[in-house]
Amino acid sequence: MTVVRPDHSALPDEAGTPGGVELATPATELGEGELVARCVAGQPGAFDLIVERHRRAVYQLCYRFVGNHEDASDLSQDVFLRAYRGLRSFRSQASIATWLYRIGVNVCLNRVGAKRLQTESIEERQYIDARSESASERMLRDERAVRIRAAVAELPPKQRSVLVLRIYHEMSHQEIATIVGTSVGAVKANVFHALQNLKKRLGEAPL
Amino acid sequence: MSHLNPEELLDLAEGARDEASAPHLTRCESCRAQLADLRAVMAAASDVDVPEPSPLFWEHLSARVHEAIAADAAPRVSWMERWFSWTVAVPLAACVVTLLALAVTMHAPQAPETTVGQRVSQQTSDESVRPTDDPSWSLMTDLAGHLDWDAAVEAGLTMPAGGVDRAVFDLSADERRALRGLLQAELAGSGA
Numbered sequence: 001m002t003v004v005r006p007d008h009s010a011l012p013d014e015a016g017t018p019g020g021v022e023l024a025t026p027a028t029e030l031g032e033g034e035l036v037a038r039c040v041a042g043q044p045g046a047f048d049l050i051v052e053r054h055r056r057a058v059y060q061l062c063y064r065f066v067g068n069h070e071d072a073s074d075l076s077q078d079v080f081l082r083a084y085r086g087l088r089s090f091r092s093q094a095s096i097a098t099w100l101y102r103i104g105v106n107v108c109l110n111r112v113g114a115k116r117l118q119t120e121s122i123e124e125r126q127y128i129d130a131r132s133e134s135a136s137e138r139m140l141r142d143e144r145a146v147r148i149r150a151a152v153a154e155l156p157p158k159q160r161s162v163l164v165l166r167i168y169h170e171m172s173h174q175e176i177a178t179i180v181g182t183s184v185g186a187v188k189a190n191v192f193h194a195l196q197n198l199k200k201r202l203g204e205a206p207l
Numbered sequence: 208m209s210h211l212n213p214e215e216l217l218d219l220a221e222g223a224r225d226e227a228s229a230p231h232l233t234r235c236e237s238c239r240a241q242l243a244d245l246r247a248v249m250a251a252a253s254d255v256d257v258p259e260p261s262p263l264f265w266e267h268l269s270a271r272v273h274e275a276i277a278a279d280a281a282p283r284v285s286w287m288e289r290w291f292s293w294t295v296a297v298p299l300a301a302c303v304v305t306l307l308a309l310a311v312t313m314h315a316p317q318a319p320e321t322t323v324g325q326r327v328s329q330q331t332s333d334e335s336v337r338p339t340d341d342p343s344w345s346l347m348t349d350l351a352g353h354l355d356w357d358a359a360v361e362a363g364l365t366m367p368a369g370g371v372d373r374a375v376f377d378l379s380a381d382e383r384r385a386l387r388g389l390l391q392a393e394l395a396g397s398g399a
Contacts, residue, residue, distance in 0.1 A: 051273075059268065063258075064257065069260060084279070189214065192216065192245070199245075199248045
């Protein structure tokens with residue numbers, strides 16, 4: 001499993017000029033609070049840098065919720081747009097990642113409540129590096145991945161939220177509780193029931 | 208015998224708690240099976256990656272976000288500005304003028320029944336009732352003074368084609384004579 005972390009590899013060039021915009025301090029050295037302060041002050045390019053750092057994690061969060069690229073892409077855009085609108089309400093006690101996850105969970109929950117989502121089939125998106133496995137191994141792995149993604153996407157929204165944040169983003173129960181606005185005990189109970197539901201949906205076939 | 212609760216089972220499955228701290232497990236097959244199931248499904252789920260999108264996707268996503276923010280930050284036109292834009296204000300002014308004209312006509316004091324010819328004769332002989340001295344006429348000319356011709360046509364304030372001819376045909380013989388006199392006097396006065 002790939003643990004999703006903020007994407008620092010996608011930072012701007014050595015001059016620290018994301019999108020060709022001059023920043024006094026090299027962009028790579030900017031702390032989160034400073035970056036947000038520059039966004040709020042209207043510094044062009046500052047928010048682009050936040051997007052570059054977090055776009056992969058936000059996209060993957062959205063994909064885990066909806067199970068297809070198109071919706072995940074639209075939702076990711078929506079998450080960043082809402083984040084930009086709410087920049088002034090950002091409190092630096094939380095990390096930008098946690099703040100973006102919170103927005104992401106809300107955006108995804110609204111979407112999954114509003115429309116029936118279509119998870120992708122095996123054929124649709126395959127960019128996995130398969131050099132180390134045989135064709136048959138890869139096919140089996142892909143089939144299993146599709147089944148599990150579909151089963152995750154069918155979980156009740158709250159269970160899905162906590163499971164995605166816990167399993168795929170490796171967040172602590174406390175962080176998840178902050179994001180979804182509940183207690184640590186409730187988060188643990190939801191993770192437990194999500195795993196049980198997942199087992200039930202996957203049936204008796206070997207995992 | 209009380210079984211392990213969901214929180215205890217999850218802590219054991221996630222490794223946050225050692226199995227030795229749960230002696231119940233050694234004598235309860237049901238809890239052992241539940242724990243094994245939890246571990247198996249966690250391992251299976253965590254082994255599933257999100258398919259990697261095209262390498263071009265990330266820049267495309269950034270560009271989309273950038274454009275969406277730029278569009279969102281573009282100055283918005285308030286309802287007042289929209290209402291006072293010329294496309295709305297001109298027809299609105301035309302409507303106001305029409306309504307005022309109707310109101311003035313309807314509320315004008317009713318004179319004894321006279322023909323148009325008699326009225327025209329009275330008006331031309333009475334200097335005090337020239338249109339320029341009438342306050343309601345002044346109001347109308349003030350309001351319509353800035354209205355350009357195209358806007359007036361759009362608002363339906365102009366005479367339809369052939370309208371003047373039809374009006375003249377509708378006059379009685381006396382009225383036509385009075386009109387002719389009025390026009391001759393006007394032509395003579397203008398030196399034509």
